[in-house]
Amino acid sequence: MELSNEQLLQIDNYIFSCGIKYCDVRTEIVDHFANILEEKLAKNPTLNFKQEIKNIHRNFSDKGFNKLLKEKTKSVHKKFYKQSFKHLITFFKLPKIIITGVLSYGLFLIMNFINDKENFFFWTYTFLLFLIVRIFYQSFKTKKQQKERFLVLNKTNNFLQLFNVIFISFNFLTNLRSDESFLNPIHNNIQLSVFILLLLFYWSGENIFYQNKKMVKEQYPNVSI
Structure with a gap:
């Protein structure tokens, strides 16, 4: 027995209320x-639909949907x-290696044009900081515009965490260098x-x-995204 749109919406609302x-x-x-419900209704058309949704939820797992959401989040991020x-x-393959080459050569020329190398790397650090701010802003803007949230689009936390670790490492490397190193x-x-x-990873x-x-x-x- 195929479920109606109203019944599907009822299931969706229940799952939403569960977090x-x-x-x-x-x-x-x-x-x-x-x-599951279609099979049960085919055998018993007078089944209490609302109660059966709760019964299926109880049989879903010991931790309800939390375990599934955790596993799904891990899978999506991976x-x-x-x-x-x-x-x-x-x-690093054709044809995009041309982009890498042009970008590398351009930055190499700029670096060599600037006498104060420490100052040059300070500006590269500043640019990376700008990218992190942009990730935050993009996340805020997306959440504000979205009527529905999608896990597959929720990259901000983990992506930002990884990018931030690399960013801190880059900053640490800059601060660690001596005048002779520059x-x-x-x-x-x-x-x-x-x-x-x-930059390429971002x-x-x-x-x-x-x-x-x-x-x-x-x-x-x-759905508005």
Whole structure:
């Protein structure tokens, strides 16, 4: 017995009230509940629908939906990083290696044009800080605009955490260097390479995010994202 839209909405509202705020996660759970309920209603059409939803929830797991959400979040973030690193590798293959080469050469020229290398790396540090602020702003703007939240688009916390760790490491590396080190071309080139990798990683993460956003728009055309 196929469930009506009203019954599906009833399941969705119940799952939402249980703390599952992400639309994509709720959709999976609704499908799971719907399959079970369709089988039960086929055998017993007079089944108490609301009560049966609660019964299925109780049988779902000892921790309800929390365990599922935790596992799903871990899986989504793992997939996001895997895709981001995979995209990062493309910057070292044709044709994107041309972009990497132009970016590297341009920054190399700027670095050598500036006599005060410590000042140059201070500005690279400032630019990375700007990117972190941008991630925060993007997250705030997205949450404000979205009528529905999607786990697959909730990259901010983990992406920011990882990017922030690398950013702090970059800053630590800059502060650790002595005046003599800033006069050493090899040391400067190594730190410049780290900065370029950070930029490309950020670029990759943003690319995957917008790919996921496009995918969500196709799957949920009636939802404002």
